[in-house]
Amino acid sequence: MRLLLLEDDAILGDGLAEFLRGEGHVVDWFQRLRDLPVLAGEPYDVLLVDWQLPDGSGLDWVRGLRARGFALPVLMLTARDLLSDRIRGLDGGADDYLVKPFAPEELAARLRVTQRRSAGAASARVRVGDADVDLAARSVSRRGREVAVTPREWQVLEALVARPGRVVTRGDLEALMLGFDGEVSSNSVEVHVSHLRRKLGADAIETVRGVGYRVGP
Numbered sequence: 001m002r003l004l005l006l007e008d009d010a011i012l013g014d015g016l017a018e019f020l021r022g023e024g025h026v027v028d029w030f031q032r033l034r035d036l037p038v039l040a041g042e043p044y045d046v047l048l049v050d051w052q053l054p055d056g057s058g059l060d061w062v063r064g065l066r067a068r069g070f071a072l073p074v075l076m077l078t079a080r081d082l083l084s085d086r087i088r089g090l091d092g093g094a095d096d097y098l099v100k101p102f103a104p105e106e107l108a109a110r111l112r113v114t115q116r117r118s119a120g121a122a123s124a125r126v127r128v129g130d131a132d133v134d135l136a137a138r139s140v141s142r143r144g145r146e147v148a149v150t151p152r153e154w155q156v157l158e159a160l161v162a163r164p165g166r167v168v169t170r171g172d173l174e175a176l177m178l179g180f181d182g183e184v185s186s187n188s189v190e191v192h193v194s195h196l197r198r199k200l201g202a203d204a205i206e207t208v209r210g211v212g213y214r215v216g217p
Contacts, residue, residue: 164216
Protein backbone atom coordinates (compact mmCIF):
# COMPACT_ATOMS: atom_id res chain seq x y z
CA MET A 1 0.00 0.00 0.00
CA ARG A 2 0.99 3.60 -0.47
CA LEU A 3 0.57 5.46 2.80
CA LEU A 4 0.65 9.14 3.71
CA LEU A 5 2.01 9.53 7.24
CA LEU A 6 1.42 12.88 8.94
CA GLU A 7 3.37 12.80 12.22
CA ASP A 8 5.42 15.65 13.69
CA ASP A 9 7.45 13.64 16.22
CA ALA A 10 10.73 12.93 14.43
CA ILE A 11 11.61 9.78 16.37
CA LEU A 12 8.15 8.24 16.14
CA GLY A 13 7.66 9.26 12.52
CA ASP A 14 11.01 7.89 11.42
CA GLY A 15 10.41 4.65 13.33
CA LEU A 16 6.94 4.16 11.88
CA ALA A 17 8.07 4.95 8.35
CA GLU A 18 10.95 2.48 8.63
CA PHE A 19 8.70 -0.23 10.09
CA LEU A 20 5.99 0.23 7.46
CA ARG A 21 8.51 0.20 4.62
CA GLY A 22 9.86 -3.02 6.08
CA GLU A 23 6.31 -4.37 5.79
CA GLY A 24 6.44 -3.63 2.07
CA HIS A 25 4.50 -0.36 2.04
CA VAL A 26 5.41 2.87 0.26
CA VAL A 27 5.43 5.69 2.83
CA ASP A 28 5.41 9.44 2.23
CA TRP A 29 6.12 11.00 5.64
CA PHE A 30 5.36 14.66 6.45
CA GLN A 31 5.74 16.49 9.76
CA ARG A 32 3.59 19.57 9.18
CA LEU A 33 0.40 20.45 7.39
CA ARG A 34 2.16 23.06 5.30
CA ASP A 35 4.49 20.38 3.89
CA LEU A 36 1.65 18.24 2.54
CA PRO A 37 1.18 17.83 -1.19
CA VAL A 38 -2.07 18.65 -2.90
CA LEU A 39 -3.95 15.35 -2.67
CA ALA A 40 -6.20 15.88 -5.68
CA GLY A 41 -5.18 13.25 -8.19
CA GLU A 42 -2.48 11.82 -5.88
CA PRO A 43 -3.21 8.12 -5.21
CA TYR A 44 -2.97 6.80 -1.66
CA ASP A 45 -4.43 3.75 0.02
CA VAL A 46 -4.60 5.05 3.60
CA LEU A 47 -3.85 8.35 5.37
CA LEU A 48 -2.22 8.07 8.82
CA VAL A 49 -2.85 11.34 10.61
CA ASP A 50 -1.69 12.74 13.96
CA TRP A 51 -4.32 14.94 15.60
CA GLN A 52 -2.11 17.61 17.18
CA LEU A 53 0.45 19.15 14.84
CA PRO A 54 2.70 22.20 15.21
CA ASP A 55 0.80 24.19 12.62
CA GLY A 56 -2.76 23.01 13.10
CA SER A 57 -5.18 20.20 13.77
CA GLY A 58 -4.91 16.97 11.85
CA LEU A 59 -8.58 16.31 12.56
CA ASP A 60 -9.59 19.68 11.09
CA TRP A 61 -7.53 18.80 8.00
CA VAL A 62 -9.39 15.49 7.70
CA ARG A 63 -12.72 17.30 8.07
CA GLY A 64 -11.69 19.56 5.21
CA LEU A 65 -10.88 16.55 3.04
CA ARG A 66 -14.26 15.00 3.76
CA ALA A 67 -16.02 18.28 3.00
CA ARG A 68 -14.32 18.27 -0.42
CA GLY A 69 -15.45 14.73 -1.12
CA PHE A 70 -12.24 12.79 -0.39
CA ALA A 71 -13.21 9.25 0.63
CA LEU A 72 -9.71 7.87 1.32
CA PRO A 73 -9.50 5.77 4.50
CA VAL A 74 -8.06 7.73 7.45
CA LEU A 75 -6.47 6.20 10.54
CA MET A 76 -6.02 8.73 13.34
CA LEU A 77 -2.85 8.37 15.43
CA THR A 78 -3.02 10.36 18.65
CA ALA A 79 -2.26 10.50 22.36
CA ARG A 80 -5.78 11.78 23.03
CA ASP A 81 -7.36 8.80 24.76
CA LEU A 82 -10.64 10.07 26.22
CA LEU A 83 -13.86 8.51 25.00
CA SER A 84 -15.03 11.95 23.92
CA ASP A 85 -11.87 12.35 21.82
CA ARG A 86 -12.43 9.01 20.10
CA ILE A 87 -16.00 9.98 19.30
CA ARG A 88 -14.89 13.38 17.93
CA GLY A 89 -12.22 11.75 15.81
CA LEU A 90 -14.50 9.13 14.30
CA ASP A 91 -17.37 11.56 13.78
CA GLY A 92 -14.89 14.04 12.30
CA GLY A 93 -13.97 11.74 9.43
CA ALA A 94 -11.52 9.14 10.74
CA ASP A 95 -12.26 5.52 9.85
CA ASP A 96 -10.17 4.16 12.72
CA TYR A 97 -8.51 5.55 15.84
CA LEU A 98 -5.28 4.35 17.45
CA VAL A 99 -4.06 5.75 20.78
CA LYS A 100 -0.35 6.32 21.38
CA PRO A 101 1.72 4.56 22.47
CA PHE A 102 0.81 1.56 20.32
CA ALA A 103 2.62 -1.48 18.96
CA PRO A 104 3.57 -1.11 15.30
CA GLU A 105 2.24 -4.62 14.73
CA GLU A 106 -1.23 -3.46 15.73
CA LEU A 107 -0.99 -0.60 13.25
CA ALA A 108 -0.01 -3.09 10.54
CA ALA A 109 -3.00 -5.28 11.41
CA ARG A 110 -5.39 -2.31 11.31
CA LEU A 111 -4.01 -1.35 7.90
CA ARG A 112 -4.74 -4.86 6.63
CA VAL A 113 -8.32 -4.58 7.88
CA THR A 114 -8.69 -1.19 6.22
CA GLN A 115 -7.33 -2.56 2.96
CA ARG A 116 -9.70 -5.52 3.08
CA ARG A 117 -12.71 -3.27 3.66
CA SER A 118 -11.66 -0.92 0.86
CA ALA A 119 -11.44 -3.88 -1.50
CA GLY A 120 -14.91 -5.04 -0.43
CA ALA A 121 -13.49 -8.42 0.59
CA ALA A 122 -14.89 -10.53 3.41
CA SER A 123 -11.47 -11.98 4.15
CA ALA A 124 -7.84 -11.32 3.36
CA ARG A 125 -7.94 -13.86 0.53
CA VAL A 126 -9.08 -12.45 -2.82
CA ARG A 127 -9.68 -14.41 -6.01
CA VAL A 128 -8.04 -13.11 -9.20
CA GLY A 129 -8.87 -15.37 -12.12
CA ASP A 130 -7.88 -18.83 -10.92
CA ALA A 131 -5.31 -17.45 -8.46
CA ASP A 132 -5.72 -16.69 -4.76
CA VAL A 133 -4.16 -13.49 -3.43
CA ASP A 134 -3.66 -13.35 0.34
CA LEU A 135 -3.37 -9.68 1.29
CA ALA A 136 -2.43 -10.45 4.91
CA ALA A 137 0.28 -13.00 4.14
CA ARG A 138 1.37 -11.11 1.01
CA SER A 139 1.35 -14.35 -0.94
CA VAL A 140 -0.13 -15.71 -4.15
CA SER A 141 -1.14 -19.24 -5.08
CA ARG A 142 -2.60 -20.73 -8.22
CA ARG A 143 -4.31 -24.08 -8.42
CA GLY A 144 -2.95 -24.96 -5.02
CA ARG A 145 0.66 -24.05 -5.76
CA GLU A 146 2.50 -21.05 -4.42
CA VAL A 147 3.44 -18.45 -7.02
CA ALA A 148 6.62 -16.45 -6.47
CA VAL A 149 6.21 -12.74 -7.20
CA THR A 150 8.80 -10.01 -6.86
CA PRO A 151 8.24 -7.04 -4.51
CA ARG A 152 7.43 -4.77 -7.46
CA GLU A 153 5.04 -7.32 -8.97
CA TRP A 154 3.32 -7.58 -5.60
CA GLN A 155 2.90 -3.81 -5.41
CA VAL A 156 1.22 -3.75 -8.83
CA LEU A 157 -1.02 -6.69 -7.98
CA GLU A 158 -1.92 -5.33 -4.55
CA ALA A 159 -2.82 -1.92 -5.98
CA LEU A 160 -5.18 -3.52 -8.51
CA VAL A 161 -6.73 -6.01 -6.06
CA ALA A 162 -7.41 -3.18 -3.59
CA ARG A 163 -9.47 -1.46 -6.33
CA PRO A 164 -11.60 -4.27 -7.79
CA GLY A 165 -13.40 -3.34 -10.95
CA ARG A 166 -11.73 0.07 -11.11
CA VAL A 167 -9.33 1.08 -13.83
CA VAL A 168 -5.96 2.13 -12.39
CA THR A 169 -3.86 4.26 -14.71
CA ARG A 170 -0.20 3.57 -15.36
CA GLY A 171 0.69 6.86 -13.69
CA ASP A 172 -1.24 5.93 -10.56
CA LEU A 173 0.39 2.50 -10.47
CA GLU A 174 3.81 4.14 -10.68
CA ALA A 175 2.93 6.48 -7.82
CA LEU A 176 1.52 3.64 -5.71
CA MET A 177 4.72 1.65 -6.29
CA LEU A 178 7.22 4.41 -5.57
CA GLY A 179 5.68 7.47 -3.91
CA PHE A 180 7.36 10.83 -4.39
CA ASP A 181 10.97 9.74 -4.05
CA GLY A 182 11.28 6.97 -6.62
CA GLU A 183 11.85 6.92 -10.34
CA VAL A 184 10.51 4.30 -12.70
CA SER A 185 11.40 3.47 -16.28
CA SER A 186 8.87 4.28 -18.98
CA ASN A 187 7.77 0.66 -19.47
CA SER A 188 8.22 -0.66 -15.93
CA VAL A 189 4.51 -1.11 -15.20
CA GLU A 190 3.92 -2.91 -18.49
CA VAL A 191 6.80 -5.27 -17.74
CA HIS A 192 5.45 -6.13 -14.28
CA VAL A 193 1.91 -6.65 -15.63
CA SER A 194 3.30 -8.94 -18.34
CA HIS A 195 5.16 -11.00 -15.74
CA LEU A 196 2.05 -11.26 -13.56
CA ARG A 197 -0.05 -12.46 -16.49
CA ARG A 198 2.51 -15.12 -17.25
CA LYS A 199 2.35 -16.32 -13.64
CA LEU A 200 -1.38 -15.89 -12.95
CA GLY A 201 -2.95 -16.35 -16.36
CA ALA A 202 -3.41 -14.11 -19.37
CA ASP A 203 -6.89 -13.02 -18.23
CA ALA A 204 -5.93 -12.17 -14.65
CA ILE A 205 -5.32 -8.49 -15.44
CA GLU A 206 -7.36 -6.64 -18.03
CA THR A 207 -5.91 -3.86 -20.14
CA VAL A 208 -8.27 -0.95 -20.72
CA ARG A 209 -6.66 0.48 -23.82
CA GLY A 210 -5.39 4.01 -23.47
CA VAL A 211 -6.38 4.16 -19.80
CA GLY A 212 -4.80 1.51 -17.58
CA TYR A 213 -5.47 -1.86 -15.95
CA ARG A 214 -8.02 -3.53 -13.72
CA VAL A 215 -8.90 -6.81 -12.06
CA GLY A 216 -12.29 -8.13 -11.02
CA PRO A 217 -15.74 -7.35 -12.38
